[in-house]
Amino acid sequence: MSVNRYYKTVVAASASAAVVLVALAISSPQGRADDPNSDEAKIQQGFAIAPVPLNLSGRNRALVGMGSYLVNAVGDCNGCHSQGPATAFATGGNPYLLPPVFSGKKKVNPATYLGGGNDFGPLIPDSAHIVSRNLTPDKNGRPEGGNSFSQFLQILRTGVDMDQLHPTCHGNTVGPNCVPFPFNGALLQIMPWPNFQNMTDNDIRAIYEYLSAIPCIDTVITGELQLRNTCK
Ligand code: HEC
Numbered sequence: 001m002s003v004n005r006y007y008k009t010v011v012a013a014s015a016s017a018a019v020v021l022v023a024l025a026i027s028s029p030q031g032r033a034d035d036p037n038s039d040e041a042k043i044q045q046g047f048a049i050a051p052v053p054l055n056l057s058g059r060n061r062a063l064v065g066m067g068s069y070l071v072n073a074v075g076d077c078n079g080c081h082s083q084g085p086a087t088a089f090a091t092g093g094n095p096y097l098l099p100p101v102f103s104g105k106k107k108v109n110p111a112t113y114l115g116g117g118n119d120f121g122p123l124i125p126d127s128a129h130i131v132s133r134n135l136t137p138d139k140n141g142r143p144e145g146g147n148s149f150s151q152f153l154q155i156l157r158t159g160v161d162m163d164q165l166h167p168t169c170h171g172n173t174v175g176p177n178c179v180p181f182p183f184n185g186a187l188l189q190i191m192p193w194p195n196f197q198n199m200t201d202n203d204i205r206a207i208y209e210y211l212s213a214i215p216c217i218d219t220v221i222t223g224e225l226q227l228r229n230t231c232k
Contacts, residue, residue, distance in 0.1 A: 042069045046210075049073060051108035054213040067210025070203055071114075075196065077207075081132045082112040083219075084119065115217035115229075120190050123183055127174045128166040130189045134229040136217045143211030145229065152208045153201065159193035161186060 033040040043065030047054075050068040071077045082088035089095070093107025116134035123130065135144040142148065147155070147162065154160060168185035169178035179185040187193075196204075216231035 039066065042066055045069055045073065050210075050214075051078075052110045052113050052214050054210075055215075056213060059209055059213055063206045063209035064213045065210075066203070067206035067208070067213075070199075070207050071210055075207070077135065078108060078114055080118055080120075080190070081114045081116055081135050082109065083115065083117040087112045110215070111217070113217070114211070114214060115219045117219050123189060124174065124180050126176065127169065127180050128177055128185075130166075130179075132191075133163075134217065134219050135211050136214055136229060137212050138216065139230050139232055141212055143208060143214075149205065149208050153204055155188070156193055156199070156204050156207075157197045159187040159191065159197075161188050 032038045033044055035041065039062070043062050046065035046068030049072045051072065054064060054068075056064060078088065085096075087109055090107040090109045092101070092103035093105060093109070094102055095106045096102075114135040116132045118132040120130040120132070122128060133144060137143045138146045140146055144152065145163065151162060155162060164186070166177060166179045166185050166189075168183065169175060169180050171181075174180050179189060183189060216229065218229055218231045220228045
């Protein structure tokens with residue numbers, strides 16, 4: 001191909017790419033609730049499904065709504081971060097049960113919502129129990145134990161346990177406060193961070209913003225340390 005023809009081909013290709021980009025920009029779904037693919041549709045759905053009252057003062061509405069969507073429709077955070085299956089739903093609101101014990105209307109229990117304390121048991125007998133943590137805000141309004149957004153981002157990306165609740169046991173010894181080799185006690189176990197780490201920064205930001213807007217629950221999560229969330 002002559003240089004000239006090559007040049008024309010490139011120009012033609014970029015021109016058609018430009019047309020496609022302009023067309024995409026014009027039909028961009030951002031911000032249109034009537035378009036089922038738009039962020040706004042997810043944000044509105046997020047507000048509709050939030051099982052607790054939200055404190056929006058000083059918060060970004062779009063992030064809170066999107067965060068609710070990711071927490072309550074996609075991530076199933078409460079499936080593990082409530083106290084456990086017995087109390088995750090309000091009386092009559094447990095959809096896993098038969099009627100009339102199940103009233104027909106699902107209702108999450110606000111008293112345990114994201115308050116942590118679900119005991120998954122030890123990874124091998126006699127080692128540390130893996131217990132889900134409290135994700136609700138503390139008295140300063142920061143979620144899950146008062147972590148900043150950059151710490152939260154690091155936790156979801158790397159699985160690091162900033163509270164160091166259960167170090168790896170030394171050698172062959174096993175005890176109630178450590179996780180056995182070859183489990184890495186510096187990292188969160190059971191928590192699906194290897195999956196959540198694939199989210200965009202903005203989605204993780206939205207989850208953080210939502211977790212800041214939910215009501216505080218005061219629980220103590222025990223391990224080598226006693227993790228207490230203080231609401232006042
Ligand atoms: C399959 C169960 C499961 C699901 C689903 C789950 N988690 Fe977890 N998560 C855990 C467990 C268990 C721990 C504590 C692990 C440990 O102690 O090793 C934990 C720990 C965490 C921590 C660390 C808390 C801290 O104080 O450092 C954060 C943050 C967290 N989860 C956020 C979330 C979010 C946000 C979601 C939903 C998007 C979610 N988790 C969904 C089980 C789960």
